[in-house]
Amino acid sequence: MNIGIIGLGLIGGSMAIDLRRRKFADSIVGVDADMINASAALRIGLVDELVSEDECVEKSDIIIVAVPVSAAMKVVCRVLDRFQKEGWTDKIVMDVCSTKEPIAKATMYHACRSQYVATHPMAGTEYSGPWSALPNLFDSKVCIFADQEESSPKAVETVSRLYDALNMRISFMSSASHDVHTAYVSHLSHVISFALANTVLDKEKDEKHIFDLASGGFSSTVRLAKSNADMWTPIFIQNKENLVKVTDAFIQKVQEFRDNIENMDEAAIRSFIDEANRIKRIIK
């Protein structure tokens, strides 16, 4: 299978590594608008060749769009336009974006919609760029397929095989419910980490103290605050409606707990913590 990857960052690059060594990909060509990223990806050996977007679409059986969500919408539409224009009915384009509804709406009425598979591999780190690419990044994680009934069964099957090669478990849902769920379990966590980092940085002008007192607890809660603005700004904007609701629910919880503390209501604090402990059953 000839693979083309548009966007040679953490996700695109990590896919390249495992698709190649697990022999799913016979060849991998890559595109990146950022010349530093592009040449790093070539030097590291993530891709065999750097090409233009046009060439990438021409040479590849599967085109993986792994750019930030705002750009992805345009790229996927452009690729579908090209499929239509050239009469390429066997090629497949897939994206890996963290928000699914806006791109679903943008592609909904495209003549070649069935050649597009909307996916979201739920894996990553707080780092970015081709030098952050890792082998085994996707192993045992979950990949969401959104609105799979809009894609041709053959395209879904091919992309499923691709994710099998990445050792991912596949879960199907609508793009709308994907965006609600990710607002809760991923996007909100990022909002919280950014806000925590800024709260602490604002107050602790003497950074030595942060460092001294930053035990494991703080480091893990604030870890996501290292995530990058290019990726996350468009995600927050695209998932605005869900995220605002979810953030309001969170603020209310924090406020409730804060009031329990202020009132020294031991029973209420204890029951809030006991409730939260139920997360043990779900997260290891």
Add this chain to the structure above:
Amino acid sequence: MNIGIIGLGLIGGSMAIDLRRRKFADSIVGVDADMINASAALRIGLVDELVSEDECVEKSDIIIVAVPVSAAMKVVCRVLDRFQKEGWTDKIVMDVCSTKEPIAKATMYHACRSQYVATHPMAGTEYSGPWSALPNLFDSKVCIFADQEESSPKAVETVSRLYDALNMRISFMSSASHDVHTAYVSHLSHVISFALANTVLDKEKDEKHIFDLASGGFSSTVRLAKSNADMWTPIFIQNKENLVKVTDAFIQKVQEFRDNIENMDEAAIRSFIDEANRIKRIIK
């Protein structure tokens, strides 16, 4: 050195492991009000013998008080009373509590205050009980000594050697500034995790979806929500004043960011994230 540990949980138990194998402790006796904890600690081999609190004070050169903060205040005072009554001027009592001001006030005027060393080893996990005790838990972490000028130089020196054996770096500060700093870098993180867990658990009645979508991001932000109510309820209450202020500052940050998202103010979102990214210089 003969060591007595009152409170055979994660911290007391982990200290026992390393103090013994690094040959700081010649013998270790233990006390725990919970018979299940106590007998587990003996069975695991954390302590040589289970004794009463009275016997523990009698047999030990250093008494480590590792019970939750609410109880610790009473235990430390009781031990100091005993020192005074028996005329034991060479014994030392130390605590390992996460809040330092209330206990500082409670002991301030005690005739034997100089035999008490107030410490907070900044290490732990989200688990509790003697079966959670780990070797190397304290390695390379920081231990705070609070108000060390109130303790005798000899007592400070002896307890410093104990923490040397645990491979900790020692940092000195007043109990008041300890409690402000820990409110920011430890207690707030816990408030956030508990609130996040409850937000998500409330909304996601179908827990399978949480599990499916819980990528690394959520797991790390919510990790502390597994922490236990017996330990954290009294910490929150004892550090109420600082914690309420800090939580208010955090709520304001979340609100600001939420408003930027609602207004789709890309520049403001981006600059909020860029600011938060400065945490990279501090946290690895």
